[in-house]
Amino acid sequence: MDKALTNLGGRRVFWCLVSACAAVALILAASVLCVALLPAALWTGTLLYALVVALALFNARKKLPFLPLTRASTWLQFHVYVGWLAVLLFFLHAGFHWPHGRLTQVLAVVFMFVAISGVVGLALTRWIPGRLTRSGEALTYERIPEIRGDIRVKVEALITAADRESESSTLGDFYLNHLLEYINWRPGILATPFGDQPRHREIVGTLSTLDRYFNPRERELAAELREWIDAKRNLDNQLVGQRLLKLWLFLHIPASCSLILLGLVHGLIALRYTRGF
Amino acid sequence: MNDQRVESLLATPAFSKVDASRFPPQLPLHGVLKNDTKIRSFEEGDIIVREGDYGNSAFLILSGKVKVVLNSLPARLLGRRTSEKKTLFGSIAQLWRNCKVPEARSLAANTLELENRATAQAKIRVGRESRPHVFVQDLSHVMPAHHSVTLAEGELFGEIAAIGRTPRTTTVLAEGDVELLEIRWQGLRELRLFAPAWKEHIDRVYRQRALNSHLRETPVLSYLDPDAIPGLAAQTQFETFGNFDWTTSFQKLASASGRERVEQEPLIAREGDYPNGLILIRSGNVRLSTTYNHGERTISYLGKGRCFGLEEILHNAGNPTPIPLRHSLRAIGYVDILVIPTAVFEAVVLPTLTAERLKDLGLAAALPGKTVEAPVEADSKLGADMLEFMVENRFINGAATMLIDMDRCTRCDDCVRACASTHDGNPRFIRQGPVVDSIMVANACMHCIDPVCMIGCPTGAISRDSIQGQIVINDSTCIGCSTCATSCPYQNIHMVPIRDMGGSFILDEKTRTPIIKATKCDFCIEQLGGPACVNACPHDALARVDMSDVDFLSEWTRR
Numbered sequence: 001m002d003k004a005l006t007n008l009g010g011r012r013v014f015w016c017l018v019s020a021c022a023a024v025a026l027i028l029a030a031s032v033l034c035v036a037l038l039p040a041a042l043w044t045g046t047l048l049y050a051l052v053v054a055l056a057l058f059n060a061r062k063k064l065p066f067l068p069l070t071r072a073s074t075w076l077q078f079h080v081y082v083g084w085l086a087v088l089l090f091f092l093h094a095g096f097h098w099p100h101g102r103l104t105q106v107l108a109v110v111f112m113f114v115a116i117s118g119v120v121g122l123a124l125t126r127w128i129p130g131r132l133t134r135s136g137e138a139l140t141y142e143r144i145p146e147i148r149g150d151i152r153v154k155v156e157a158l159i160t161a162a163d164r165e166s167e168s169s170t171l172g173d174f175y176l177n178h179l180l181e182y183i184n185w186r187p188g189i190l191a192t193p194f195g196d197q198p199r200h201r202e203i204v205g206t207l208s209t210l211d212r213y214f215n216p217r218e219r220e221l222a223a224e225l226r227e228w229i230d231a232k233r234n235l236d237n238q239l240v241g242q243r244l245l246k247l248w249l250f251l252h253i254p255a256s257c258s259l260i261l262l263g264l265v266h267g268l269i270a271l272r273y274t275r276g277f
Numbered sequence: 278m279n280d281q282r283v284e285s286l287l288a289t290p291a292f293s294k295v296d297a298s299r300f301p302p303q304l305p306l307h308g309v310l311k312n313d314t315k316i317r318s319f320e321e322g323d324i325i326v327r328e329g330d331y332g333n334s335a336f337l338i339l340s341g342k343v344k345v346v347l348n349s350l351p352a353r354l355l356g357r358r359t360s361e362k363k364t365l366f367g368s369i370a371q372l373w374r375n376c377k378v379p380e381a382r383s384l385a386a387n388t389l390e391l392e393n394r395a396t397a398q399a400k401i402r403v404g405r406e407s408r409p410h411v412f413v414q415d416l417s418h419v420m421p422a423h424h425s426v427t428l429a430e431g432e433l434f435g436e437i438a439a440i441g442r443t444p445r446t447t448t449v450l451a452e453g454d455v456e457l458l459e460i461r462w463q464g465l466r467e468l469r470l471f472a473p474a475w476k477e478h479i480d481r482v483y484r485q486r487a488l489n490s491h492l493r494e495t496p497v498l499s500y501l502d503p504d505a506i507p508g509l510a511a512q513t514q515f516e517t518f519g520n521f522d523w524t525t526s527f528q529k530l531a532s533a534s535g536r537e538r539v540e541q542e543p544l545i546a547r548e549g550d551y552p553n554g555l556i557l558i559r560s561g562n563v564r565l566s567t568t569y570n571h572g573e574r575t576i577s578y579l580g581k582g583r584c585f586g587l588e589e590i591l592h593n594a595g596n597p598t599p600i601p602l603r604h605s606l607r608a609i610g611y612v613d614i615l616v617i618p619t620a621v622f623e624a625v626v627l628p629t630l631t632a633e634r635l636k637d638l639g640l641a642a643a644l645p646g647k648t649v650e651a652p653v654e655a656d657s658k659l660g661a662d663m664l665e666f667m668v669e670n671r672f673i674n675g676a677a678t679m680l681i682d683m684d685r686c687t688r689c690d691d692c693v694r695a696c697a698s699t700h701d702g703n704p705r706f707i708r709q710g711p712v713v714d715s716i717m718v719a720n721a722c723m724h725c726i727d728p729v730c731m732i733g734c735p736t737g738a739i740s741r742d743s744i745q746g747q748i749v750i751n752d753s754t755c756i757g758c759s760t761c762a763t764s765c766p767y768q769n770i771h772m773v774p775i776r777d778m779g780g781s782f783i784l785d786e787k788t789r790t791p792i793i794k795a796t797k798c799d800f801c802i803e804q805l806g807g808p809a810c811v812n813a814c815p816h817d818a819l820a821r822v823d824m825s826d827v828d829f830l831s832e833w834t835r836r
Contacts, residue, residue: 006832008817065695065813066368068806072691076815125687125816133683133715140709141688245687 011077019081023088030092042274044093049263051086055079056256080122087115103269107262114255121248131194132241136234141242147235152183155228162221170213171221178206179225183232186239189247193240200233283310286458290431291337295472304467313464319451322412326435327355328448329740331731333462333521335436338428341455345434346448347424355448356411357740358751360802368805375702378780380773380796382752411736411754413450427452436479437487439465440517441613442560442727444741446486462521484510491615495557496638497584500629509625514554514616518543518608519561524729524766527610527671538669539566539573542607545614546585549601552593554616555626556585561612561727562673565604575665576604578673580726580825587640590619594627609671610727658831666713667824671766675723676746677800677821679706679810680833683715685818695813696798705798706769706810716834719819721810722769722798724748726825730761730770739795747800757793770797 033040058079061069069075090111099108132138139147155175162171182203207222207229214222286292287310297306316339319325326332328349352359363371428434428449438445439462460468468475488510492498501509519542520526530538546556548568562580566573579585585606593599617626630638659667667673690708697704706721724747731739731748738755741748750761762770774791775783782791800821801808808821822830 006829006836008836062691062694062813062815064369064372065691065809066363066371066699066804066806067365071812071817072815073817129686129688129816129818130684130715132688133712138683138709138712138717242688245689 015077015081019085022085026085026089026092039274041093041095042270044089045267045270048086048089048093049267051082051089052256052259052263055083055086056260059253059256083115083118090115103262103266107259107266110255110259110262114252114259117248117252117255121252124244124248128193128241128245132238135194135237135241136231139235139238141238141246144235144239144242148183148186148232151228151232151235155179155183155225158221158225158228162218166215166218166221168213168215168218170210171218171225174207174210178203179229182229187236189243191236191240193244194237197233197236200229200236203229278311278314278316280307280311282316283307286310286314289339291433294474295468299473300467300471304471306471309464309467313461313467315459315461317457317459319455319457320412321451321453322414323451323455324355324411324413324737325449325451325455325457326438326445326447327357327411327737327740328445329357330438330445330734330737331442331728332435332438332445333442333732334459335433335439335462335465336449337433337458337460338430339456339458340430342430342452343428343434343455343457344425344450344452345428346450347426350413350448352740354413355740356737356751356754358738358742358749358753360742360745360749360799362805363803365805371698371701375698376778377702378776378778380703380775380794381701381778381780382775382783382794383778433478436465437483440469440479440483441487442517442521442611443487443613466517480515483515488513488515488615491557491559495582495584497555497587497630497640498626500634501626505625509617509621512618512621514618515559515614516616517611517613518545519611521611522729522732523610524764527766535665535669536572539564539575539607542609543612545606545608545612546602548603548605551599552586552589552602552619554618555587555590555622556606557615557617558583558585559613559615562609562671563612564607564609564668566607567604573605574661575668577664577827578609578668579606580673590622591627591630591635591640593619594623609668609673658827659834660714663714663716663834666711670711670718672718672723673824674725674727675822675824676726677722677724677808678824679719679721679723679798680820680822681708681717681719682818682820682834683712683717685816686717686814687816687818689815691813691815692810692819695809699801699804699809700799703773703796705796714834720767720769722748722765722800723767723824724798724800730765732764733760734758735760742802745800745802747802748797749799749802750795750797752794755794757795759793759795761795770795772796 030040030044033043058072058075061072061075090108094108099105159172159175163169182199185199204226207226211219211222287297287307292306292310295306300306300309317325317336325336325343328346434449435445437443439460465479469479470476489506492506492510492513493503498506498509526541530541533541542564545563546552548566558579558581560581562578563585564575565577565579565585566575568574585604586602589600589602672678688708693704693706693708696706706719708719710717710719712718728741728748731741734740735758736754736756738751738753739748739761740751757772759772762768762772772793773796774793777783784790785792801810806812811819811821820833822833824830
C-alpha cells in the first residue's frame with residue numbers, strides 16, 4: 001500500500017519546505033534582476049503567466065482520468081502551493097502597488113478574485129465535508145429533490161395515520177399550519193450552512209408544545225414525525241453544503257479562464273511596447 | 278433426482294459398498310443422494326470445470342471419459358476475459374471513442390455472435406440439459422499441444438476444490454458423451470463423515486495434492502526438514518466450518534443484532550479451553566474474540582495463512598503452569614482449517630524453533646516458558662466500532678475494498694466520472710454505502726479473497742485474473758443469468774440491459790426481451806494508470822484497501 005496515502009502530515013511539511021525555498025528564490029531572483037537593471041517585470045510576468053497556465057492544467061487533468069498523469073491529489077497539492085507562489089510573484093511583478101492602466105487594473109482584479117476564490121474554495125473543502133458527515137445520512141446531491149418528495153410522502157402518511165387512528169386533528173393542524181411549509185421550504189443560495197436553523201428549531205418547538213394535546217398513539221406518531229423533521233434538516237444541510245462545494249468552482253474556473261485570456265492580451269501588449277514587434 | 282434414479286445409483290460400485298446404516302436417520306444415504314446430487318450430461322469438448330474457478334461440487338464419472346488438462350489452457354480457450362493494458366493511444370482514444378449511449382455494445386462482441394467469429398475458440402452452446410456450456414471447438418486439434426490424462430467411469434474429480442473452497446487447479450473437458458454425478462459440497466461432506474471408504478479416498482487425495490504444499494508454505498513450519506513434511510501431513514487433521522453458500526445465511530442475518538450474528542458463527546475453538554493443537558487457517562476468515570461481561574468482544578480477524586494457538590502452545594511447552602486459549606475462534610462464512618495436534622507440534626516442530634527464529638517470525642513474546650503478554654490487536658488499532666462493523670458486515674473479505682473518508686470527500690464525484698470515462702461512459706460503482714466513524718464502504722466490487730460470486734457461473738465468464746488477481750467478467754461469454762449478482766453478499770454486481778450503438782436494446786432472438794449482462798468494477802485492469810477512482814480523487818479521500826492489511830487500514834483511517 002502507498003504510504004503517501006497515510007502520511008499526510010509528512011507530505012504537507014514537504015510541500016511547505018519546497019514552497020518556502022521557491023519563494024525565497026523568487027524574491028532573490030527579482031531583487032537581482034532589479035539591481036542588475038534587467039527587465040524584471042518581463043521575467044516575472046512571463047513566469048507568472050506560465051504558472052497560471054500550469055495551475056489551470058489541473059482542471060484539464062481531471063478530464064483525462066485514463067492517462068497515467070499521477071494522482072489528482074498530487075496535482076491539487078501542486079495547485080495549492082504553486083498558487084501561493086503565484087500570488088507572491090504577482091506582487092513582485094506589480095511592484096507591490098496598484099496598477100495604473102485599465103487593462104492591468106482589470107487583470108489585477110481578476111487575479112485577486114481567482115486567488116481569493118481559490119483560498120475560499122480550499123477552506124470550504126476542508127470545512128464542509130466533516131460537517132456534512134456529522135449532519136446525518138450521506139445523500140447524493142442529485143437525489144436530494146427526490147428524497148425531499150419521499151420525506152413529504154412519508155410525513156403525509158403519518159399525518160393520515162394520526163387522523164385515522166387517534167380521532168384527533170392536532171397533528172393534522174400542525175402539518176397544515178406549520179410543517180407543510182417547512183417541508184416545501186428550500187434554503188436559499190446564501191443560506192448559512194450548518195448553523196442554527198431557526199425554522200427547524202421553531203418547528204420542533206411547536207411540536208413539543210403540542211405534546212400536552214396528544215394521546216399515547218399520537219405521541220408515538222409525533223416521535224416518528226420528529227425523526228422526519230430531523231431528516232429534513234439533514235437534507236437542507238446536505239443541500240447547502242454540497243451546493244457550496246460545487247458553487248465556488250463555478251466562480252473559480254471561469255475566472256481562471258478569463259485570467260488566462262486577459263494575461264495573454266496583457267503579455268502581448270507588454271511585449272509590443274518593450275520589444276517593439 | 279427421483280427415487281428410481283437414486284436406487285440405480287446405489288447399485289453402482291461407488292455406492293454399493295457404502296454402509297447406509299452408518300448414516301444418521303435424519304441424513305440417510307438415500308436422502309443425501311436425492312438432495313445433494315444431480316446427473317449432468319456433457320458432449321465432446323464441453324468444459325466441465327475450469328482451472329481457477331471456484332466450485333462447490335465434485336463429479337463422479339457414471340459413463341464416458343473426461344480429459345484432465347495438466348497444463349494451463351489459454352484464457353481465450355476457456356471463455357475468459359483476456360486483460361491487456363491499453364496502449365497510450367488506446368487510452369487517449371477513449372476521449373472520442375467512449376459511447377454516449379449507456380451500456381452500449383458492438384454486436385460483434387455479443388455472446389450470440391461469438392460463434393460466428395472465426396478467431397474464437399471458446400464457444401457457448403446449449404447442451405442436452407438446456408443449460409449453456411462453454412465448449413472447446415475441435416478438441417482433438419487443441420489437445421495434443423497440452424499434456425492431459427484421461428479419467429474413466431467410477432473416478433471422482435473436483436473434490437479438493439469443493440471441500441477446501443480453493444480454486445480448481447485443472448481444467449476438465451468431456452471426451453465424447455459423458456454422464457456425471459455432480460455431488461454438492463454438502464453431500465460430499467456427509468459422505469466423508471459417514472462413509473469410511475469415501476473419507477479415506479478424499480483424505481488421501483487431499484493429503485497428496487494440497488496438504489503438503491500448504492504446510493510447506495506456512496512460515497512457522499518453514500524451518501522443518503522438507504522430508505519431515507509428509508510425516509507431519511499424515512498427522513494433521515483438517516476440518517471445515519460454516520456454510521459453503523454463506524451468502525444466504527449472511528443476508529438472512531442482515532437485520533439481526535451483533536450478538537445474534539456472533540452466536541450464529543460456528544465456534545472453532547473456545548476461550549479457556551486447553552490448546553489441543555495449532556490451528557492453521559487454510560481459507561476463509563475467522564473472528565478472534567474474547568468474553569466481555571455477557572457478550573463477546575471482537576479482538577481481531579484472521580485470514581488465509583494465519584495461525585491460532587501458537588503462543589499458548591509455545592508458552593505451555595515444558596511449563597508447569599500452562600495457560601488455556603486466551604481467545605475464541607469463530608468461522609466467518611466458510612472456513613477451512615488444519616490442526617496440528619499439540620503433541621505432534623511439540624515433538625516435530627518445536628525443536629526447530631530457536632529463540633532467534635521465533636524473533637524472525639515476530640513471536641519473540643512467545644518464547645517457550647515466557648509469560649504471554651496481551652498482543653496489540655486490531656481492536657486497539659482500528660477502534661472497536663470500526664472493527665466490529667468491518668467484521669460483522671464481512672467487508673474483511675475485500676482485497677480492494679473501496680473506502681471513502683467522508684471527512685475529506687467533497688462529494689465532487691470526480692471518482693465516479695473517472696470511472697465512467699474509463700468504462701465507455703458507464704460508472705462501475707456507486708458512491709454510496711454504509712458509513713462508520715466517517716468511513717464509507719462504497720458499493721464497488723471488493724475483489725474478495727473468498728469470491729462467492731464466482732461459484733456457479735455456468736460459462737466461467739466471471740473469473741480471477743491470472744496475473745493481477747482481480748475478479749473480472751468476460752462480457753462476451755456472460756449469459757446474463759444473474760448467478761454472480763445474486764451470490765454477491767455486498768450487492769456490488771449489477772445486471773444491466775445492453776444496447777446497440779444507436780441506443781436500442783439488443784433483444785434475445787427467442788424471447789424478444791433485452792439481453793442483460795453482469796457489470797462491476799474491474800479495478801481498471803486494462804488502464805495504464807491503475808484504478809481511475811483512486812487517481813481521480815483530489816483530496817485523497819478514496820482508497821482501495823486490502824482488508825487483511827490491518828496496519829494500513831488503521832493508519833489510513835486515523836491519518
